[in-house]
Amino acid sequence: MDTSKLKQLAQFQFGENVGRQWYLLAIAVLTAANVPHDIPRVYTLELLKSLPQYKEKDLQWLVERVELLLNDRALLNDTFQVVGPEQREIVDKVNETVLKVSAIVGMPRSINGLKHVKLSTPESLLIYVNATSRDNCYISEEQVKRQEMGTQHNLQRGLNHWESTYGKVSQRIIQDLNTFYPDLWQFILKNIYGDILSYESIIDRALTSLVVISSLIPMDVNPQLRGHLRSALNFGWNIATVNQVRQFAILISQWYGIQWQSEVTKL
Numbered sequence: 001m002d003t004s005k006l007k008q009l010a011q012f013q014f015g016e017n018v019g020r021q022w023y024l025l026a027i028a029v030l031t032a033a034n035v036p037h038d039i040p041r042v043y044t045l046e047l048l049k050s051l052p053q054y055k056e057k058d059l060q061w062l063v064e065r066v067e068l069l070l071n072d073r074a075l076l077n078d079t080f081q082v083v084g085p086e087q088r089e090i091v092d093k094v095n096e097t098v099l100k101v102s103a104i105v106g107m108p109r110s111i112n113g114l115k116h117v118k119l120s121t122p123e124s125l126l127i128y129v130n131a132t133s134r135d136n137c138y139i140s141e142e143q144v145k146r147q148e149m150g151t152q153h154n155l156q157r158g159l160n161h162w163e164s165t166y167g168k169v170s171q172r173i174i175q176d177l178n179t180f181y182p183d184l185w186q187f188i189l190k191n192i193y194g195d196i197l198s199y200e201s202i203i204d205r206a207l208t209s210l211v212v213i214s215s216l217i218p219m220d221v222n223p224q225l226r227g228h229l230r231s232a233l234n235f236g237w238n239i240a241t242v243n244q245v246r247q248f249a250i251l252i253s254q255w256y257g258i259q260w261q262s263e264v265t266k267l
Contacts, residue, residue, distance in 0.1 A: 001038040003063040005255060006045060010059060012248055016241045021207060023090075024097045025245060028214035029252040031098050031113040032105045039113055040070055040120030043094050047122070048079070050086045070120060080122035091125050096202040097211055103192040104215040158194030161205060165231040173227075206235040210245050217249035218258050222265040229267050239267050 009026050013019070023046040030039050044066045048054055054062065069076040080087065094117055102110035118126070163170045177185040197208055209232040216225040232242045243266060250264055 001041055001255070003060075003067065006041050006063045006066065007059055009042065009248075009252070010045060010063070012244075012251075014241065014244050014248075016237060018210065018237075018241055018245065021210070022248075024093055024203070024207070025210060025214045025248060026252060027094060027097050027113070028101050028211045029218060029249045031101045031109055032215040033218040033253055033256050033258055034109050034112065035256050036109075036112040036116040039094075039098075039116045041066055043090075043117060044069055044076075044120055046090055046094075047087055047125075050090060051080070076120075077123045080124050083122070083124045087125060091121060092202050096199075100196055100203065100208060100211055101215040103196045104212060105219060154194040154198070155190060157198045158189050158192075161198035162189065162193045164205065164234055165209070166227065167231070167234055206237065209235045210237070210242075213242070213245055214249045217246065217264060218253045218256075220258075220260045222262065226265045229265065233267075242267055 009022060012022055014022065018025075023042050026042045027039050030036065030042070045062060048062055048065060048069070054065075057065075069079060095114060098110050098113040098117060101113070162174075166173055174185055177188065197212070198205070200208075203211065209228065212228050213225065213232060216228060229242055229246065232245075233239070246264065246266055
């Protein structure tokens, strides 16, 4: 991704305040398309835009500055020597987006994405975790975001999120999944909806629905995409906004040579 494409993404026209979250949708597509090496460009641009001293800078200047920072770790650390809640929120949202995308594209691609996020995170915003052996593999609750993994509370939360997503057809889809393989539905409820997609402390369910759409588009899975395009309406988005997110994801996917067996489904 060159500077002109990065600038194009930052200027993409969205409605309903989605534009403020453009970087998360872009990162979802990049993770799904398995091009994690370009995540740092999007991520660093948003961090740079958030600094008070750079908020009035021209976008062209900012995208060019991103390239300088990514090629000079010392300069990156110096630029973000003083950070605050806004920068920490961006870091949390980026990490959470890539983790949530794992529910759609699989853990290997999300691991690749999170690795590149870490490598491009300024020193002042890095999270250090001490877990150096198999016998010390569990992280303290003070260091993790989710403190209820696999609990009954999460199962109910996941089921509520599932029903909000699929509405009137939710029970039919559950029945279909159970006929495919009963363990499939149990895994989806507990591990995907319960622990990952329904968690809202960093990214709420409405934004999560757009992240899911963005990650589905490069995967060429129209049946699943069709359901989630419709479900975004259940979370309060209008048709125009959903179509804009769809086009945004298609644009990025095409840059990386993604091809589809048929036209990407739309509302």
